[in-house]
Amino acid sequence: MLRWSQSLIAAALMAVAAPALAQDATLPPATRFSGIQVDVRPLLARGLGPYAENVRGELQAALARTFADRVGGPGPTLVVRVTGVSLNPYAGSETRFGGGNATNTDYLEGEALVVDRAGTVLLRHPQLSATNASSGGAWYDPASERRRVTYIAGHYAAWLKKGLGLD
Numbered sequence: 352m353l354r355w356s357q358s359l360i361a362a363a364l365m366a367v368a369a370p371a372l373a374q375d376a377t378l379p380p381a382t383r384f385s386g387i388q389v390d391v392r393p394l395l396a397r398g399l400g401p402y403a404e405n406v407r408g409e410l411q412a413a414l415a416r417t418f419a420d421r422v423g424g425p426g427p428t429l430v431v432r433v434t435g436v437s438l439n440p441y442a443g444s445e446t447r448f449g450g451g452n453a454t455n456t457d458y459l460e461g462e463a464l465v466v467d468r469a470g471t472v473l474l475r476h477p478q479l480s481a482t483n484a485s486s487g488g489a490w491y492d493p494a495s496e497r498r499r500v501t502y503i504a505g506h507y508a509a510w511l512k513k514g515l516g517l518d
Contacts, residue, residue, distance in 0.1 A: 376474050377516025378465065383426040385468075387414045390432040399436075405497070406436055409504040410459075417508035421517060427467045431511070435460035438499055439484040455484045459503045463511055476514055480507040 389411045394403035414431060415422070437458040458481050465474040480503055484490075487499035512518050 377514075378474065380516065382421065382515075382517060383424045384418065384422050384429045384465075385424060385426050387411070387418060387422060387429045388431070389414065390430055393432065393434045394436065402436075403433075406433055406459075406500060406504070409500045410507065413501075413504040413508040414511075417505070417512050418517075421512075427465045427473055430464040430466055431461055432464065433459065433461040436500075436503075438496060456481050457484050457486070457499055457503050459507045461507070463515065465515075474515075476511070478507065478511055478514060480510060482506050 389407045391399075391403040391407045394406065410431065410433065414429070418429065435458065439455055439457060458479060460479045461477075463474075463476040463478065464472050465476075467473055482499075482503045484499065486502040487495035487497070489495060
């Protein structure tokens with residue numbers, strides 16, 4: 352009876368520790384992915400429909416460029432789940448002495464999951480990117496918001512590659 356309960360406790364501890372082992376690790380330098388997917392379901396669940404699809408498209412393109420040398424072959428899939436996006440509605444509100452309302456930052460939050468063919472998460476890497484809201488140019492330009500999303504997606508992708516130890 353004692354041996355059976357010790358085995359059960361050991362299995363339970365491994366089950367609890369396994370997700371922790373998948374967190375904040377880096378990948379072997381030669382890692383290649385079979386593909387890259389962007390998951391914006393958390394944004395869609397908040398009713399951000401077309402906006403979420405725009406974020407997906409920009410981030411998918413940025414990840415494809417950044418990880419171009421890492422895609423192809425039978426490796427695991429890189430899944431990036433976007434959990435939050437915040438673009439300041441007004442860029443350029445600082446005073447000439449550097450003060451202001453401190454809302455001149457755009458954020459893209461999510462996590463990267465490295466998933467094997469069986470669906471097992473091999474690695475989980477949470478990440479928050481913050482960029483200056485002026486990255487899209489003049490705030491009054493109608494194309495500014497799109498450029499800001501493009502910029503922060505590229506920023507997120509570049510830092511993700513570093514965070515995974517693949518730079």
